[in-house]
Amino acid sequence: MLKIEHLTKTYGGKPAVQDLCLHIRPGELCAFIGHNGAGKTTTLKCCCGIQQFDAGEIYVDGISVRDDPLECKRRLAYLPDDPQLYDYMTGIQYLDFIADIFGVSAAQRAQRIRQYGDAFGLTPDLAQSIGAYSHGMKQKLAIIAALLHEPKLILMDEPFVGLDPLASHxxxxxxxxxCAQGGAIFFSTHVLEVAEKLCDRVAILRKGQLVREGAMEQVRGDDTLEEVFLELEDTGEAL
Known part of the structure; x- marks a missing residue:
């Protein structure tokens, strides 16, 4: 579903991501972890076509992000760490706006907005102005918007930040x-306990380089994910 081949991205000559290769298949839920500045957000932005990259190729459902970024964006959803919403809109106006962009029919959007709005406890607040929302409510709205067009791939940057325990659950x-329905999710997180319990795969980035990747049980071994991550950070070990 997502194929990253030798991705390299530099800023002012300084590498942010170096020769990154990673494949995420349909049905897989993959955590992307690393220290601040490791290159996680840069990688996610390259994958969804927001950020241009210097070398390598990225494919979403077999489509090249470099050659056809618009088609890739139709097949994926991206949830940034700080979603920029339109405060002057109500929640329902924003969701209708997103549904219009992706060509979601009136019947489909009504059903999905009700489904996800109820799931996240946001339905009673959709008539309110987004400017009156708390950070957590804005995060919920952005998540619902990401699910509206039924993407095949979801990219998330720290999606649990600002969510209360119920919303996180x-x-x-x-x-x-x-993912059980065949979609794929690739998300960055600093909450290693969540990644360990939730994900079947994990990729660990250090200074723009992939230092460990694979099935969660394989990467973790007999240790916790936190112990593995801290050991890699201390030793600077690479693949």
């Missing part, structure tokens, strides 16, 4: 259901 449930 609801998001985990939706993520599992999405």
């Amino acid at each position: 609801q998001l985990k449930t939706q993520m599992k259901a999405f």
Whole structure:
């Protein structure tokens, strides 16, 4: 579903991501972890066509992000770490706006908005102005918007930030259901306990380089994910 081949991205001559190769298949839920500045957000932005890259190729459902970024964007959803919403809109106006962009029919959007709005407890607040929303409510709205057009791939940057325990649980449930239906999710997180319990795969980035990747049980071994991550950070070990 997502194929990253030798991705390299530099800023002012300084590499942010170096020769990154990673494949995520349909049905897989993959955590992307690393310290601040490791290159996780840069990688995610390259994958969804927001950020241009210097070398390599990225494919979404077999489509090249470099050659056909628009078609790739139709097949994926991206949830940034700080979603920029339109405060002057109501929640329902924003969701209708997103549904219009992706050509979601009136019947489909009504059903999905009700489904996800109820799941995240946001339905009663959709008539309110987004400017009156808390950070957590805005995060919920952005998640619902990401699910509206039924993408095949979801990219998320720290999706659990700002969510209360109930909303966090609801998001985990939706993520599992999405992948169980054949979708794929690739998300960055600093909450290693969540990654360890939720994901079947993990990729660890250090200074723009992939230092460990694979099935969660294989990468973790007899240790916790936190122990593995800290050991890699201390030793600077690479693949």
